Amino acid sequence: MSSSRLGRLLPWVGAPLLIVVLCTIWEVSVRAFDVSTLILPPPSLIAERLGELVQDPEVWSHAWITASEIIMGFLLAVVLGVLVGVVLGKVAWLEMTVRPIIVLLQVVPKVAFVPLFVIWFGFGMSSKVIIAAMLAFFPIMLNVLLGVKSIDPGHRDVMTALNAGKMQRFTNLDFRSVMPYLLAGMETGIVFAVIGAIVGEYLGGNEGLGYMVVRTLNQLDAPGLFGVVVLLAVLGLVLYGAVFILKRFLIPWHESVYAQQGNVA
Amino acid sequence: MVQTSPAGVRSDAPTPENNPPEAAPATFSIKSVSKVFATKTQRTEALQDINLDISEGETVSLIGRSGCGKSTLLRIMAGLLPPTEGNVYVSGKPLWKGHAVESGVLEQLGVVFQEPHLFPWFDITDNIALPLKLRGVGKAERRRRATELADLVGLGDFLKSYPRELSGGMRQRVAIARALSRDPELLLMDEPFGALDALTREKMNLELQRITLATEATVVFVTHDISEAVFIGDRVVQLTPRPGRIQSIVEVGLDRPRPLDVQATEAFGSTVRDLRHALESEES
Ligand SMILES: Nc1ncnc2c1ncn2[C@@H]1O[C@H](COP(=O)(O)OP(=O)(O)OP(=O)(O)O)[C@@H](O)[C@H]1O
C-alpha cells in the first residue's frame, strides 16, 4: 500500500528535488571555475532574467504569437491527418499507390524545407503555421491510417450480425477504435508542431519566441537566451499537457490511460 | 405470443422498439451449402453439400473435430460469410442473395461468437445493451434489460466494470447476455461455454435450456463436449473434417426441460456412447 503511494508521489517530489540539486551543482561550479556568463550563465542569473522577461508585455505578445502558430498548425494537421488517414485506410489501392511517397517523405528531414516555406508564404505567421502543420501532419495521419486498418474484424462481425447501419458502425465502432491511435498521433504531433513553429521563427520574420532566441543570441545575452528557452519549454509542456488531458478524458478505457490511473497495482 | 419467464427474460412491458412485430417462431433450412476457402497457397473445402432442416423451437448441437467447419457453417448462417454454393433459408426466406445478406432476417438472430468480441470502450451494461441501442431503445430501458441479463449470467455486480477487468469466462458470459438482449428467435452459439469451469458450465446449460424453452427460440449450439451436446440438443449433428460433411444426426430421445441428473440415465449414457463411437470410427 504505502510503497504504491510512494511510487505515485515520486515523480512529483523526486523530479523537482533532482532539478534543485542539479541547479545547485551548476551554480556552484560556474562560480567556482569562474565561467564567463556569456558561455554558461549561472541559474540565479537566468532566474533573474526570466523574472524580467515575464514582466515584459512584449515577451507575452511574442509568446502569444508562437502559441497561436503552434495551435493553428496543429489543428490544421489534425483535420488533414484525420481526413487523409481515413481515406487511405479505407481505400486500399490508393494507400498502395501513395505508400512509397509517404515513406519517402518520412525519411526526408522535413525541416530542410523550412526556408522554402518562408519563401513561399512570407515572413509572417502563415509560413510558421504551415511548417508546424507539415511536421505534425505525418505522425497524426500515419496513426489514423494504422487505426482505421486495425479495427478488429471480430468487432466488425458483431456489428454486421446486429444489422448495424453505417452511422451506427461509425459512432459505436470505427470512431472509438481509431481514437487511441489518433490521440497517440496527436501526442507526437503537438511536439512536432512546437518544433516546426520555432524553427520557422528562427529562419524568418521578427516575431515569436523563436525570433527572441535569435535576437538574444545576436545581443550575446546568454541569460536572456536561457530565459526564452525556459519559456518555450513551459509553452511546450502546457500544450502537451492539454493533449494528455484530452486523452484521459476521451479514452479512459484504453490501456495507455487505464494503467496510469493507479488501477493496476 | 410472449412468455414471461421467471427471471423476466422477455420484457413484460412491451414497447414498439424491443418487441418488433414478432414473426412466427423461426425455422432454419440449410440447402446444399458448400464453402471453399481459396488462399494463395491452399484450397480448403471447408463445407461440402450440407443439408439440414431445423424446426421451430428446436435445439441442434453441432459437434466435430477442431477445424471441421463448425464455425464456418455458423458464420454462413449468421450472415457473415457467403456460401460458395447453396443457401440458408430462415423461416422460408433466403438469407443470401449472392454475396449480399437479406438484412431483415438478421433482426431475428442472436449470435455468440467463439471469442467474446466485447467492445473495450463500453462498460458491461453498454456491451450487453448494444443490440438494443442499435435498435433505438431508450437508455432507461436498456439499463433495465442489461441489469436483468447480467443477473441471469451471474454478473450482476459487474455492470459498471469494463471488459478488461473481467476474466475470459466472465467475458464470454457477457457476450451471451448481449446475444440474448434482443430476445432472438434464432440463437447461434459457437462454443459459448468453452471458457467456463464445469460447475458454471452446468449452470449455464440449465439457464440456456430454460431461456430457449421460454422464448421458444431455435438454437444451433456448437460444442466440443459430447455430453454437453447431448444434454443441450434435441438432435446432435456430427460433422467430419475436410471436406466438412454431416456424418450423422442423432436424435436425443429425452424430453426437455432436462434436469442435470438426466446425465445419469441409461438413455443419456447410450446416446453419448453412440456419438463417441461415431467420432472414433471417423479415424480410419
Ligand atoms: N478465412 C479463412 N480462410 C481460409 N481458410 C479458412 C478460413 N476460415 C476457416 N478456414 C478453414 O476452414 C476449416 C474449418 O474452419 P472452422 O473455423 O469452421 O473450424 P471449426 O470446426 O470451427 O474448428 P474449431 O473447433 O477449432 O473452432 C479449417 O480447415 C480452416 O483452416
Ligand SMILES: [Mg+2]
Ligand atoms: Mg470454431
